[in-house]
Every structure is written in C-alpha cells, then in structure tokens.
Amino acid sequence: MTSPLLRQVDRLQRSQPSQDGDGVKIQRIHDFGGGLDPFLMLDELGSDRPDDYLGGFPPHPHRGIQTLTYVIHGGLTHEDHLGHSSTIRAGDAQWMHTGRGIIHSEMPLTDSQGLHGFQLWLNLAASEKMSQPDYRDVRSGEMPQLAGDGAELIVLGGTWVRSDGERVDGPLNALAGSAGVAHARLAAGGRLELESEAPTLLAYVFAGELQVGDALVPAGHLARLGTGDRLALASAEGGEALLLQGRPHGEPIAHYGPFVMNSQAELEQALRDYRDGTFAG
Incomplete structure (x- = not known):
C-alpha cells in the first residue's frame, strides 16, 4: 500500500476589489481561461457599511452557468422570472442552474454584523448550456458536518471524506463538474485532514x-x-476557508458579462435572445 501524498499549494491568487449590480462592493477572484475549471469566479461580499451593498443586484440575466450563494452573516432575497421567491440568512445557501436562461434579482439584508457572504460561479458543460433552468434553497440545518481536531467542515455539496474514512454527502448533489463545496472552520491549534483526488482542488481563506x-x-x-x-x-x-473540488470540463470558454458559453457565436445568440424577448422562453 502506498503512503498518502499530501497535496501542496502550487498557486496563490489574491482577491481583487471590484463592484457589481447596483454598485455592490466585492472582493473577486475569476479565471475565464479554464485555470479553475469547472469553477469560474468567486465573489466575497463583506461589509458593515450599508452603502457598500444595499443597492443589491437588480434584475439581470444569466445563461450557461450555475451559481451557488452562501451567507455567513445577513441575508439575500432572491426573485426570478420562473416565480421563485425566497430569502436565505446566516448559514443558508441558494443554488441556481441557469441553463438556457434565467432572469433574477438578489437584494441584500443585514444582521447585527452586517453582510458577509459568497457567490460562486460554476461552468456548465456544453451539453447542459441550454438545459432547463432550476433553483433550490438549502437551509443550514440540511448541511452535514465533519469534525476534526479543533476543526469542523460544513458540507454544502458533493462528497467529502475525512482521512479516517468517515464521509458525508452534501445536500447539493447536482453541482456542475461533479463539484463539492464546503466551509472549513478551524479553531486556534485546529487540524483537519481530508481525502481528495479531485483534479481541481481549491481553498479560499477568508478569515x-x-x-x-x-x-x-x-x-x-x-x-x-x-x-x-x-x-x-x-x-x-x-481561520476559515471555502473548499472547492471538481472535475474540469476541458471545453472552450466564451464569456461576456452574465453569459458563459462555448463560442462567440453562442454569446451573440444569447444577446439576441435577450434583446428580442425570447431569452427566458
């Protein structure tokens, strides 16, 4: 039997200040060149200044991706053209499969610690780009946990396995690229060891x-x-981190604003569909 091979950091990428929606200030990491495949972008929203985020994200379209939003403090209210309307708060998540097209809005809420959350973009495989859109909320009570030595892992989606073989499956089991997403929280002196052979494995440290x-x-x-x-x-x-694992699609990526397709022609078609009113079916 071969001994375990610890995975080492081969690249560090620093988040950059940006803004989106109606002037919402965020810290962003993105790579639309395939370097994080199947992941595309990670936005961190975090502020105790209401002016930084209360404008929210008015109605806007998406095609060709999934989004996963996870709230640490505060909340977000979601509405879309399919009739979904819900609010997530601290510890909750929402998953959106945009497929061929969805138009939605997200409006921030605060608690005593302001607003802190994340939105992750996952790329859809070419075969799923024009699929039926879908949406789901996941409440904090639905998320299983793995404990370590002074550490815990909150599992949003995918399968995660501790080094002793104990495994948990997150409630989101249809993430693009067979992805897994989890929140690792370590106390001072804490340790956590996980098994992972996923081709793409990322850790975003946020505290x-x-x-x-x-x-x-x-x-x-x-x-x-x-x-x-x-x-x-x-x-x-x-410290705390979001852990992301998945399998690359290995397909061409064409990106323009809220649309992620496989070719320039498909992007142009998405724009035409949105402009002529046929985008959302």
Whole structure:
C-alpha cells in the first residue's frame, strides 16, 4: 500500500476589489481561461457599511452557468422570472442552474454584523448550456458536518471524506463538474485532514490564516492545490476557508458579462435572445 501524498499549494491568487449590480462592493477572484475549471469566479461580499451593498443586484440575466450563494452573516432575497421567491440568512445557501436562461434579482439584508457572504460561479458543460433552468434553497440545518481536531467542515455539496474514512454527502448533489463545496472552520491549534483526488482542488481563506499543506495562506487568497490524494489544513490562531473540488470540463470558454458559453457565436445568440424577448422562453 502506498503512503498518502499530501497535496501542496502550487498557486496563490489574491482577491481583487471590484463592484457589481447596483454598485455592490466585492472582493473577486475569476479565471475565464479554464485555470479553475469547472469553477469560474468567486465573489466575497463583506461589509458593515450599508452603502457598500444595499443597492443589491437588480434584475439581470444569466445563461450557461450555475451559481451557488452562501451567507455567513445577513441575508439575500432572491426573485426570478420562473416565480421563485425566497430569502436565505446566516448559514443558508441558494443554488441556481441557469441553463438556457434565467432572469433574477438578489437584494441584500443585514444582521447585527452586517453582510458577509459568497457567490460562486460554476461552468456548465456544453451539453447542459441550454438545459432547463432550476433553483433550490438549502437551509443550514440540511448541511452535514465533519469534525476534526479543533476543526469542523460544513458540507454544502458533493462528497467529502475525512482521512479516517468517515464521509458525508452534501445536500447539493447536482453541482456542475461533479463539484463539492464546503466551509472549513478551524479553531486556534485546529487540524483537519481530508481525502481528495479531485483534479481541481481549491481553498479560499477568508478569515485568519490557514496552513494548507506546507504553505501559509492568509485571508483573501485562493490556493490551488497540486496533485495528490490528501489535503491537510491547520491553523495556529484560527481561520476559515471555502473548499472547492471538481472535475474540469476541458471545453472552450466564451464569456461576456452574465453569459458563459462555448463560442462567440453562442454569446451573440444569447444577446439576441435577450434583446428580442425570447431569452427566458
């Protein structure tokens, strides 16, 4: 039997200030060149200043992606042209499969700690780009957890396995690219070791500092892991991260604003469909 091969950080990417919607201030990491395949973009919304986010995200279209929104503090109210209307709050998530097209809005809510959350874009395979759109809320009570030594893993989607073989399956089991998404929270001196052979494995540290393999990763940085079959996390002072794993589509990516397709011609068709009113069916 071969010994486990720890996965090491082979690239660090720092989030950059940006804004979207009606002037909402965010920290963004994106790669539409396939470097994070099947993931495309990760936005972190976090502020205790209402002016930074209360404009929200008025109605806008999407085609060709899935979005996953996860709230740490505050909340978001979602409405779309399919008739979905719901609010998620701290610890909840919402998943949207845009397929051939969906028009939606997201309006922020606050709690005593302001607003803090994430939105992740996942690319759909070419065969799914024009599929039927769908939407689902996931409440915090539906998310199973894995415990470690001074650590916990909150599982939103996919399958996650602790190094001793204990596994949990998240409630979101239809993420593009067989993706998994989890929230790792480590106390001071905490450790967590997971099995993962997924071709794409990413860790976005958003609080404190985490040791990922042999590297120290500060908040606001995305670590891409190299090959191996085990992920080791530790923290001297405590830290938190979103963990992302998946299988690349390996297909061409064509991106324009809220649309992600496989060719320029498909992007132009999406724009025509939106302008002539046939976009949302």
